[in-house]
Amino acid sequence: MATIPESVLGDVEITYSHDGAVAQIGMHPSGDVQYKRHGDVVPKYFPKHKEVGEAILSLREVDQVRVIVLTGLGDMFFIPPSRSPGIGAHGDPREDWLLTIGLQRTFSAIIEVEKPIVAKVNGDAVGYGSSLVFACDFVIANEDAKIADHHLGMGETGYGRDNAGVVPGDGGSVFVPLCMPPTMAKEYLLLARPFTGRELADRGIFNAAVPKDELDAAVDDFAARLIKRPPYALGWGKRALNRRIQENFNLTFDVAWAYEMLNIWMNREDEKS
Numbered sequence: 001m002a003t004i005p006e007s008v009l010g011d012v013e014i015t016y017s018h019d020g021a022v023a024q025i026g027m028h029p030s031g032d033v034q035y036k037r038h039g040d041v042v043p044k045y046f047p048k049h050k051e052v053g054e055a056i057l058s059l060r061e062v063d064q065v066r067v068i069v070l071t072g073l074g075d076m077f078f079i080p081p082s083r084s085p086g087i088g089a090h091g092d093p094r095e096d097w098l099l100t101i102g103l104q105r106t107f108s109a110i111i112e113v114e115k116p117i118v119a120k121v122n123g124d125a126v127g128y129g130s131s132l133v134f135a136c137d138f139v140i141a142n143e144d145a146k147i148a149d150h151h152l153g154m155g156e157t158g159y160g161r162d163n164a165g166v167v168p169g170d171g172g173s174v175f176v177p178l179c180m181p182p183t184m185a186k187e188y189l190l191l192a193r194p195f196t197g198r199e200l201a202d203r204g205i206f207n208a209a210v211p212k213d214e215l216d217a218a219v220d221d222f223a224a225r226l227i228k229r230p231p232y233a234l235g236w237g238k239r240a241l242n243r244r245i246q247e248n249f250n251l252t253f254d255v256a257w258a259y260e261m262l263n264i265w266m267n268r269e270d271e272k273s
Contacts, residue, residue, distance in 0.1 A: 153192025
């Protein structure tokens with residue numbers, strides 16, 4: 001097993017299987033882990049937002065790697081910190097700028113890197129975590145995993161303050177409408193309705209959902225099937241199919257993110273009054 005040095009990737013680890021043909025990017029699953037790393041102080045900017053993209057880009061020209069798997073380390077895929085301050089998490093211009101660049105870098109990497117990317121949803125994926133899931137090329141999920149976008153239902157979903165709500169600007173507005181019918185996408189995003197991995201697989205939105213103890217084998221089998229395909233044809237096929245996704249990203253991400261930031265400032269002013 002080979003691993004990219006922690007000094008390079010920080011909160012993201014890369015391991016290899018299938019004689020190096022499959023690279024797995026493992027994310028530390030929750031902001032709570034990062035609280036401890038930051039001295040139990042709420043960090044305004046989590047490096048993971050950019051480090052996932054940096055990890056994917058680092059594998060782009062490694063010819064031996066044919067498939068990339070994105071997953072969480074531990075029992076969760078990725079969730080916001082349980083003590084999330086909600087709208088209070090933003091406000092420093094430099095930190096918000098770095099967060100914006102990190103999000104753009106990661107989603108652009110998922111879309112543009114020719115190697116197929118499989119989301120291995122080992123546990124709950126909430127907020128940015130769910131955006132990562134829907135951005136990937138394929139999704140194999142733990143059937144009991146909760147998938148939710150908490151932005152417009154922070155108190156209801158348990159992440160952020162009660163009655164705090166903002167536009168889902170960190171990718172959900174881009175990718176979810178490409179994966180769900182419009183009415184279902186709006187229920188998911190605007191009502192913050194959670195789904196299980198099983199529910200989304202049964203609706204044809206995820207490729208598969210399996211019991212947790214079968215997830216490793218299911219993803220391994222799926223990756224093995226991808227490896228058998230001609231690499232250049234597979235890569236160019238992904239590029240061709242992702243032109244529409246890239247177009248929607250260019251059309252939607254900036255405005256959704258701007259609306260989220262505007263919401264945060266409006267909510268702050270409401271708190272003062």
